[in-house]
Structures are given as structure tokens and as C-alpha cells.
Amino acid sequence: MSDAMAGQSAADPTVLLRGEHLTKTFGNGVRAVSDVSLTVHRGETLGVVGESGCGKSTTGKMLLGLLTPDEGTVTFDGRPLAELGRAELRAVRARLQVVPQNPQTSLNPRLTVRSSIEFNLRAHGMPRAQRGPRVLELLERVGLTAAQSVRFPHELSGGQLQRVAIARALATSPDLVVCDEAVSALDKSVQAQVLNLLADLQAETGVAFLFISHDLAVVEHISDRVAVMYLGRVVEVAPAKRLWASPQHPYTTALLSATPGQGRERIVLSGELPSPANPPSGCGFRTRCPVAEEVCATSWPPLTEVTDGHTAACIHLTRQPEPAVPVPR
Amino acid sequence: MSTSTLSQAEDDITRGVAPLEVTDLTTTFVPKGRRIEVVRGVSFTLRRGETLMLLGESGSGKSVTARSIMQLYGSAAELGGSVRMNGQELLGLPESRLRGVRGGQIALIPQDPTGALDPLRRIGAQLTEVLAVHGVERVRRAARRRAEELLAMVGIPDPKRVADSYPHELSGGMRQRAVIAIAVACDPQVLIADEPTTALDVTVQAQILELLSELRERLGTAMLMVTHDVGVAGDFGGRIGVMYAGRLVEEGPAGEVLTNPRHPYTRGLLDSLPGPDIPRGTLRSIEGSPPGVGAFPAGCAFAPRCPVARPSCHSEDPPLIGVGRDRAAACPVVNPVRPSPGKAA
Numbered sequence: 087m088s089d090a091m092a093g094q095s096a097a098d099p100t101v102l103l104r105g106e107h108l109t110k111t112f113g114n115g116v117r118a119v120s121d122v123s124l125t126v127h128r129g130e131t132l133g134v135v136g137e138s139g140c141g142k143s144t145t146g147k148m149l150l151g152l153l154t155p156d157e158g159t160v161t162f163d164g165r166p167l168a169e170l171g172r173a174e175l176r177a178v179r180a181r182l183q184v185v186p187q188n189p190q191t192s193l194n195p196r197l198t199v200r201s202s203i204e205f206n207l208r209a210h211g212m213p214r215a216q217r218g219p220r221v222l223e224l225l226e227r228v229g230l231t232a233a234q235s236v237r238f239p240h241e242l243s244g245g246q247l248q249r250v251a252i253a254r255a256l257a258t259s260p261d262l263v264v265c266d267e268a269v270s271a272l273d274k275s276v277q278a279q280v281l282n283l284l285a286d287l288q289a290e291t292g293v294a295f296l297f298i299s300h301d302l303a304v305v306e307h308i309s310d311r312v313a314v315m316y317l318g319r320v321v322e323v324a325p326a327k328r329l330w331a332s333p334q335h336p337y338t339t340a341l342l343s344a345t346p347g348q349g350r351e352r353i354v355l356s357g358e359l360p361s362p363a364n365p366p367s368g369c370g371f372r373t374r375c376p377v378a379e380e381v382c383a384t385s386w387p388p389l390t391e392v393t394d395g396h397t398a399a400c401i402h403l404t405r406q407p408e409p410a411v412p413v414p415r
Numbered sequence: 416m417s418t419s420t421l422s423q424a425e426d427d428i429t430r431g432v433a434p435l436e437v438t439d440l441t442t443t444f445v446p447k448g449r450r451i452e453v454v455r456g457v458s459f460t461l462r463r464g465e466t467l468m469l470l471g472e473s474g475s476g477k478s479v480t481a482r483s484i485m486q487l488y489g490s491a492a493e494l495g496g497s498v499r500m501n502g503q504e505l506l507g508l509p510e511s512r513l514r515g516v517r518g519g520q521i522a523l524i525p526q527d528p529t530g531a532l533d534p535l536r537r538i539g540a541q542l543t544e545v546l547a548v549h550g551v552e553r554v555r556r557a558a559r560r561r562a563e564e565l566l567a568m569v570g571i572p573d574p575k576r577v578a579d580s581y582p583h584e585l586s587g588g589m590r591q592r593a594v595i596a597i598a599v600a601c602d603p604q605v606l607i608a609d610e611p612t613t614a615l616d617v618t619v620q621a622q623i624l625e626l627l628s629e630l631r632e633r634l635g636t637a638m639l640m641v642t643h644d645v646g647v648a649g650d651f652g653g654r655i656g657v658m659y660a661g662r663l664v665e666e667g668p669a670g671e672v673l674t675n676p677r678h679p680y681t682r683g684l685l686d687s688l689p690g691p692d693i694p695r696g697t698l699r700s701i702e703g704s705p706p707g708v709g710a711f712p713a714g715c716a717f718a719p720r721c722p723v724a725r726p727s728c729h730s731e732d733p734p735l736i737g738v739g740r741d742r743a744a745a746c747p748v749v750n751p752v753r754p755s756p757g758k759a760a
Binding site for chain 2 (some may be wrong): 243246273274275276278281282285286289300302306308330341344354355359374
């Protein structure tokens with residue numbers, strides 16, 4: 087289906103959000119994101135995984151229009167964000183919402199839960215008379231009571247606060263919600279409730295999610311497709327099931343095997359993530375890669391198609407597109 | 416485990432001496448006249464070479480249990496029960512004696528290696544200080560040599576350079592290795608690791624877990640590890656103690672606890688984990704959320720969230736009792752007491 091069409095014509099009606107060749111360097115010389123291209127289709131969940139400093143949150147902020155890329159463009163529903171005027175951008179923001187990692191700091195501590203959600207509705211021009219009922223409808227949908235709507239953030243648990251943040255994000259009936267480590271701070275028993283809620287909401291409303299997380303088990307569970315990032319680049323994109331069944335990039339393979347409790351044979355990488363301020367030459371993963379060769383020091387390999395909708399950035403793919411044929415002795 | 420440590424462990428048991436024996440430990444914080452019970456009667460025995468993983472969610476008291484064993488709270492907390500090391504009671508020992516025990520016979524690897532290291536002193540100096548304080552090696556040159564050996568032992572590729580580095584010059588993974596080197600410097604009998612990999616990225620976490628597992632085998636140290644990660648608890652092996660609301664609710668060999676849990680909380684926790692074969696939106700979560708510290712419900716603290724709770728569960732707090740060989744659980748509903756086979760008193 088849509089995978090076959092992924093990355094084709096710009097007029098593809100299934101494409102909701104497209105980031106192309108995004109690059110961001112911060113003032114301190116840290117190149118957080120280099121040449122990242124990602125596509126989110128209507129109604130799908132795109133997972134973005136990677137370790138700290140891989141640029142996944144910076145990418146999310148650029149896709150949300152909260153951070154201006156140095157190079158590259160973000161197109162929402164066919165229109166480049168950079169070309170939108172102030173009023174148009176505001177209209178787009180109603181359709182492009184975010185659930186941040188830490189609701190304790192993202193919700194105003196001096197506003198009741200109800201006011202926080204109303205704030206979002208007012209900002210996007212809903213008449214006062216409609217706001218009250220809409221807030222209660224949203225809170226009920228995320229599993230909170232009317233009594234809880236007059237509470238302040240410090241009176242609620244982490245799981246309840248994250249439900250409030252989800253209700254606030256959904257208030258304007260967005261087409262896309264960026265969830266940046268949205269369940270990472272929650273205990274597992276509560277995390278499961280919130281993951282179920284997100285899945286239900288998607289089934290009901292057709293909202294698309296860009297789900298950024300370092301937790302591989304969560305991403306595997308919630309995502310249709312997954313992009314793996316390393317040192318500011320996307321190194322592999324594939325449908326979730328396919329990525330876990332048949333990872334192609336050596337970093338993906340190691341990352342999946344390093345997750346505890348997976349039952350895979352663990353590949354322990356030597357060394358640690360290089361600093362994004364001082365990345366190695368060529369492929370950024372080569373310093374830790376078990377199969378690196380001399381040529382890897384020359385340039386990052388481009389993302390190359392392995393099969394339909396599955397791309398990876400490693401020279402070893404182009405040489406061995408299929409599992410090696412056994413050599414007759 | 417080699418046969419010699421096994422038979423040693425058996426010797427210890429028959430003599431009634433274990434490296435660490437915690438009985439009915441309670442920790443109560445006393446801020447401004449209030450009393451907040453955080454650990455409420457935790458008991459376990461750690462034998463030589465054995466590992467116990469304390470598994471629990473936030474506020475379950477797992478870290479406080481570990482830190483109470485080290486008596487790190489001073490006058491901020493009242494401790495009750497008993498903590499014995501090789502038969503010797505540690506609770507109530509004067510601070511001067513405790514200082515020799517901490518870092519010497521029993522050492523802590525904390526979650527945040529940055530906070531555990533002195534930012535103004537080189538790694539080498541911090542290591543030689545520990546060696547000198549505990550009388551392991553007071554001669555400066557020999558201590559320095561030993562420090563470098565220790566750094567090499569924890570997998571630091573360039574021990575000389577790292578010994579001459581300040582903590583901020585090292586990456587998170589390297590700092591945690593340095594902290595582990597300090598912890599094992601005096602060859603402790605008990606190593607307590609409090610979420611040692613939580614602050615680290617998953618590929619670095621894999622390295623540190625591998626290192627700890629290696630050290631455990633090589634040094635035969637008894638280890639108490641605190642974690643919230645079921646995957647880590649399962650992979651690291653040994654025994655698992657599941658904590659909820661300040662109590663141990665289940666204990667047993669890791670493989671058995673995770674495949675055949677005997678407490679509804681353990682069952683619920685395992686069911687909430689996202690797995691590859693569970694369709695989206697159908698995770699079996701536990702109702703509600705864990706109780707806040709200081710607001711533990713009466714009776715069994717899990718009863719308000721428990722799918723199998725009976726009325727009596729809301730008033731009676733069940734003890735941790737043996738449920739089969741080597742296993743214990745604190746739930747009379749899942750583990751009904753069978754008529755005893757007439758054991759002679």
C-alpha cells in the first residue's frame with residue numbers, strides 16, 4: 087500500500103508531513119541533524135528510535151515547525167511550512183500538535199487541568215460556549231473525571247498528567263501528533279494504559295503519530311514504520327515488523343540485540359556514541375561498527391532500498407542485496 | 416558458579432552465616448514530625464556469589480531498601496529490623512565503624528555516576544584514596560599501580576590516561592566504569608548496584624551489564640541490584656525480588672518468577688510489557704497507578720488495583736510465605752494455604 091508509494095511524487099495524497107534533507111547545526115558547532123528525510127502518511131504511526139544525541143528530538147521539533155532547519159524543507163499537507171504566513175502557520179499548528187515527555191513541566195502549574203486544555207482551544211479560536219463541553223468530552227475520552235478537571239497539575243499522578251497532555255493535544259482534532267518520549271517517564275503498568283489509549287484514539291480519529299522514543303519495545307508495539315537514527319542521520323527505515331525480523335544496518339542489529347529481555351544474542355558494541363560536535367569522518371558509525379572497512383571513512387553511505395519500503399544506509403547492503411549464497415566447496 | 420563457591424555457600428548456610436541477611440527491615444522518614452513509612456518489613460538472604468534483583472516501579476521502596484542497608488540516610492530516617500553481614504549486626508553500629516564497612520566490605524554503585532565522583536579530583540586520586548582509607552594499599556606508588564589495574568579490570572582501554580582525567584573529561588559509560596572500579600577496589604563481599612545502567616544509553620547499558628556479570632563471576636561477590644527494568648532483571652539472572660509499596664511481594668529464581676509469577680502484581684507487571692505479538696491497543700495494563708509514598712493503602716497495598724482481590728485483602732496484609740521450592744509470594748488468593756501435611760512441631 088502506501089509503502090510502495092513512499093517518497094514518490096510530492097503530490098502523493100497519502101503523505102501528510104514530509105521533511106526533506108533537514109539539517110540543523112547549533113551555535114556551539116554541534117551538528118544535531120544532517121540530511122534527514124522522513125515522511126509521515128495520514129493515519130499512520132512513524133516511530134523514530136535512537137540513543138541520546140542522535141537528533142531524534144531536534145528532528146521532531148523541525149517537523150513541528152518549532153525549530154527552523156538550516157537546510158531542507160518541511161511540507162505539511164502539501165504546503166511548505168517556511169512559506170506560510172503567521173495566520174496560516176497558526177491554522178496549521180491546530181492540526182499539528184505535540185505530547186511532550188514531561189507533563190510536569192509542560193503544563194502550566196498555576197492553571198487547572200481544564201484551563202490548560204481550554205487555553206489550546208481558545209488559541210485556535212473556538213467560541214467560549216463550545217469550549218466547556220469539549221473539555222469535558224476530551225477528559226472523559228482520556229479516562230479522567232469531571233472532578234479531576236478542576237485539579238492542578240501537582241495534584242495528579244504522572245499517568246494522569248500524561249492523559250491531560252494527550253487531551254490537550256487532541257483538543258483541536260489534529261491530523262498529526264508528535265509524541266516525544268511521551269510514555270518514557272511512566273511506570274510500565276501505567277505506560278500500558280497510555281499506549282492503549284493512543285492506539286484507541288488513532289483508531290477512532292485517524293490521527294497520525296510521530297512517535298519518538300528510545301524504548302525499542304514500545305516503538306515496535308506502537309509503530310507501523312520505524313526510522314532508526316544515529317549521530318544525526320537516519321540509518322534505516324522499514325515497516326516495524328520487517329525491521330525487527332530482518333534489520334539491515336549493523337547499528338540497528340546491535341541496538342535491537344542490546345535491548346534487555348529480547349532473547350536475541352547480544353552484540354555488545356565497543357566504545358560509545360561519538361560527540362555530535364566532533365563526529366568521525368565518513369560513516370559516523372564506523373568507529374563502533376563490527377564490519378567497518380577502510381572505505382567507510384570516506385562518506386556516509388546514502389539510504390539504499392533493500393526491499394519495498396525498507397531502506398538502509400550501509401555499503402554492505404549494495405554488495406550483498408540478498409543473504410549470501412552458500413559457496414559450493 | 417564453580418563447585419568450590421557452591422560448597423562454600425553450603426558451608427555458609429549450615430553455619431548460618433551469609434554475606435548479607437536482611438530481616439524485617441523498615442525505613443521510616445521523619446521530616447518535620449511526620450512519619451513516612453517507605454520500606455515496610457523486607458527480609459531476604461544473599462548468599463556468597465548470589466545475585467538478587469530488586470524489581471519494582473517508582474515509589475516501591477527498592478532503592479531505599481538498598482540505601483538503608485548501607486545506612487546512608489543518617490538521622491533523616493529511622494531504621495528497624497536487622498541487617499547482618501556474616502552474622503554481624505550492622506544496624507546501630509557507630510558511624511566510625513560503619514565507615515570501615517561501607518566501601519570496604521559492602522560497596523554501592525549508584526545510578527548517577529556523575530554525582531558519585533568528586534568533580535574536582537582526578538579518577539586515580541579517588542581510587543587511591545579508597546585503597547588507603549580501607550588499608551588495602553597505603554604506599555602511594557603501589558596504590559597508583561593498583562588503581563590502574565582496577566581501571567583495566569573494568570574494561571577501560573587506557574587506564575593511565577583515565578586515572579589522570581577528571582570526571583567531566585569522561586563519557587557517561589566511562590564514568591560508570593570508574594565508579595565500578597572504586598566499588599570493587601577493596602574486594603567487597605557485597606556489591607549493591609542501584610539502577611546502575613538507567614542513566615545510560617541502551618548500547619552502553621549492554622556493556623555495563625556485561626561487565627557486572629563478568630565481575631560477579633570473577634570475584635564471587637554477592638550482588639544486590641535494584642532495577643525497574645524487567646528485561647534487565649531477567650537477563651541478569653540470579654534471583655528476583657519484586658517490590659510493591661515498600662514490601663517484597665514475590666521472590667524466587669529469575670526464570671521462574673518471570674515465566675510463572677505467583678503474585679497478581681508480578682503477573683500484571685509482566686502483562687503490561689509491550690511485546691511483538693500483542694496487537695496494538697490490547698496491552699493488559701494494571702488498573703490505576705502505584706500508590707504514592709506515604710499513602711500506602713491499608714491491608715494488602717495492591718488490593719485496590721488487584722483483579723483477584725477479596726474483601727479481606729483490603730484489611731489484612733498478607734506475609735511473604737513459601738510457595739513451593741525456593742519461591743515465596745505474599746498473596747493468599749493466588750496461593751491458597753493447603754492443609755499442612757502434619758509437620759511435627
